[in-house]
Amino acid sequence: MSGAESAGVATGCDDEWDAFQARVARQESHRKKHCMNQGQQNKSDSIKEFEFTTRDFERVRALIYKRAGIALAESKQEMVYSRLARRLRATGITSFVRYLDELESGGNDQEWESFTNALTTNLTSFFREAHHFPILAEHAGKLKGQVEVWCSASSTGEEPYSIAITLCEAFGTLTPPAHIIATDIDTNVLTTAANGVYPIDRLDKMSSERAKRFFLRGKGEQAGLVRVRPELKKMVTFKQLNLLSNSWPISGPFDVIFCRNVMIYFDKPTQGKILSRFAPLMKPDGLLFAGHSENFLYLTDAFKLRGKTVYELDPKGAAKPLLSRQA
């Protein structure tokens, strides 16, 4: 589990969110005191390859918030330094001030993409939060016509391929009447996902029967790797999509939307806005799957809880965010 996830960042639940913020503030103040006492602050600054001040960090936080909605906690300064120091080396820029100036001056879409890719957290696994998949199978079994699924933060592909496997099993064929559109903001993870090649230990928790049915084992130079079967790949279309953008290059209606473990990086008003944009993209009996620490209630009245982290449209809801961002 990533730091953000284990810490329960922006769970969407008031109490948890407030408790989390208070905990982060306490930890931060403790860390600062500790560093000052031991004189470690100056020591660690002096051994850094690039100067990275709190002001630089604040600029990064503002930029990634505006670009991707990602609300980086104060405690992430070291993580941000190490991820972006790589960008400075790659671009040959020798100071954070200049690197950020160049980004802000606009015009370098490629670097904006690399900057964003560097700051996302992509942790995922096959059949993560396993209780969702039997619910998906049961729902798909009741539908008529092609099953349309949107996996809205697909990371390196394990989630959309788990959806594809579930649908194959539900319909008893490698070519079920189903299509999955899998999107993410991060172009690097989308490339990995579209390749569909993984180290074999990614399948450790999968039954060997399932693994054999849906993956091909690499031989020779590919030993230790597995590839998803071409039939699964055909079921999934990968596309870049920023959930924060005003226009999404997709069109519904969807029977199912997976939006798991991404909302935790957004603040509540952003979560509410995204949820109210999901609602009109769903079929009336559609299902929305959330991550284990995400609570979508009280953010919009468009959805009601159907079961553990599974939502359905509330016919009485108005699909409007209930919160707006305060300036």
Ligand SMILES: C[S@@+](CC[C@H](N)C(=O)[O-])C[C@H]1O[C@@H](n2cnc3c(N)ncnc32)[C@H](O)[C@@H]1O
């Ligand atoms: C922790 S992973 C979750 C992956 C998968 N949904 C799961 O639960 O295993 C979060 C993903 O959200 C993506 N992400 C972050 N901000 C995003 C945004 N604004 N729009 C779309 N995807 C975003 C990240 O690139 C990352 O791949």
